[in-house]
Amino acid sequence: MAEPAPDTCDLIIRNACVLTMNGQRTIYPSGAVAIRGHDIAAVGPEAKVTAAWRALRVIDAEGAIVHPGFIDAHLHVNAQTCRGFFRGDASKGSKAGPSYADWKAALAPEDEQAAAALASVEMLRHGITAFVEPGSAFDPDAVAAATQAVGVRCSLADAYLWDDMQLMGNIPGLMSPSLAKRVPPDRARCLKLLGGQLHRNKDKDGITHGHVALYGEGTASEELLKAGKALADREGVVLNSHIGYDLDLAQAMEKHWGMSRFAYLKKIGVLGRNTTFVHMNLIRDDEVEPIMSADAVSVWCPFAYASRATVLRQATRLPEMKRKGAVIALGTDSARQSSSGDAGFLAFVFSAEVGVTLVPEEILEMLTLGGARAAGLETIIGSIEPGKRADVVIRSARLAELGPGVDPAHQLVSAGHGATADTVLVNGRIVLRGGRPTLVDEGAVIAEAQASVGRMGKRLGIAPTGLWPRAA
Secondary structure, X not given: OOOOOOEEEEEEEEEEEEEOOOOOOOEEEEEEEEEEOOEEEEEEEHHHHHHHEEEEEEEEOOOOEEEEOEEEOOEOHHHOXXXXXXXXXXXXXXXXXXXXXXXXXXXXXXXXXXXXXHHHHHHHHOOEEEEEOOOOOOOHHHHHHHHHHHOOEEEEOOOOOOOOOOOHHHOHHHOOHHHHHHOOOOHHHHHHHOOOOHHHHHOOOOOEEEOEEEEEOOXXXXXXXXXXXXXXXXXXXXXXXXXXXXXXXXXXXXXXHOOOHHHHHHHOXXXXXXXXXXXOOOOOHHHXXXXXXXXXXXXXXXXXXXXXXXXXXXXXXXXXXXXXOOEEEEOOEOOOOOOOOOHHHHHHHHHHHOOOOOOHHHHHHHHHHHHHHHHOOOOOOOXXXXXXXXXXXXXXXXXXXXXXXXXXXHHHHHHOOOOOEEEEEEOOEEEEEOOEEOOOOHHHHHHHHHHHHHHHHHHHOOOOOOOOOOOO
8 A cells, every 4th residue: 555645744853852841841863844834734753744845945053952932921012122321230220320110111102113123133143033022111112012023922902900009119119210110000091991902812823922011019099900911811812911020019918908909809709720920039939829729820030030039038938849849930131131042941940049950841831831921822822742832943053062862851051042043934934043133134133222221322312331440
């Protein structure tokens, strides 16, 4: 009996060490991936895939690691261009001069677009194919334009939905008169805007999505919290919110609500599988159970956690909770003093500091499957499986950081976690090749970011920080 004719696809990635992140976490040391349109058509041993499929194009991965695109579950993408202006803990503010809140309030749409483009190119080079913008971009259309131009997947929400500022005095650097003027803490405004980015989900084949976000950290009234959760339930999306960033603020929230924060959220019905909470630096013993029983997602931003010396006051519970089966994702927060690709390595290191050393496989779960859950996109991204979108990363086969290739999970997390991506596909489209973006001119992206920085510096009357004198 004759063998069936091979099926056709657009692209085959062969000669690859494929980390699928499927239910069994299967690794194919000599694997291949077939891609048709924006979907993964097949994955498996190279001999099997290449016998069953014929492609218009074949990429030889040269034995390199191939993995599902990483997902940055929390990135204030419009902060990418303020690097060098704000050092240390921006949340506590400074005694003189513009604050980080003033910087944000001064951003024009073209500045947000420039920052998002810069961030998108940086993410691709680190193997990040998607991110969650947590409702801090004033002009989501500008961010969408930048990410679509570069080819990065993202989920957007409406900017600064908050209606109660009683507790923000604990983090004065994140609030200023100029920011309050631009995004007034007004309930009517928030309820009117709530869900304004969900229209993006109508394009089922696109790379720009929408979710519901409240700023959080005690800035949402019970009415606003309930409205956000009800809308997320009705539309089948996630509700995203900051909580636990600052320990003093967390304690003030407990005093304000008369109970622990997650006891309060459970009481009012704002806990569930579609809730994503960011930072989570303070988790009480009695809060672990409600978080885990609700199957809520926790996003850990390890750089923000460490840079504020939180570990000296309160050890994070997130590695321990991950070990117990909680869904944990990783985020950058804002890349003012870090790279968008640092979170996995930092989580690997800091978990040991709190006595629960996560293994590389657990870190990779957080960067892929956990990130997909945090974004509400787990049915389409997070693993290399037939039917899911082809958000796929081919690491370089020619970098020492990714050698000797004995343990691909260990190599990705402990040594090769930098800008080591050679080729990246998002939605089946090649958006990075040879370590360079294919859809935009990287030099032009950098030049526009620099021009934006110049405009912002003049607008606010500030100059870069630094201890050393700058020659004229």
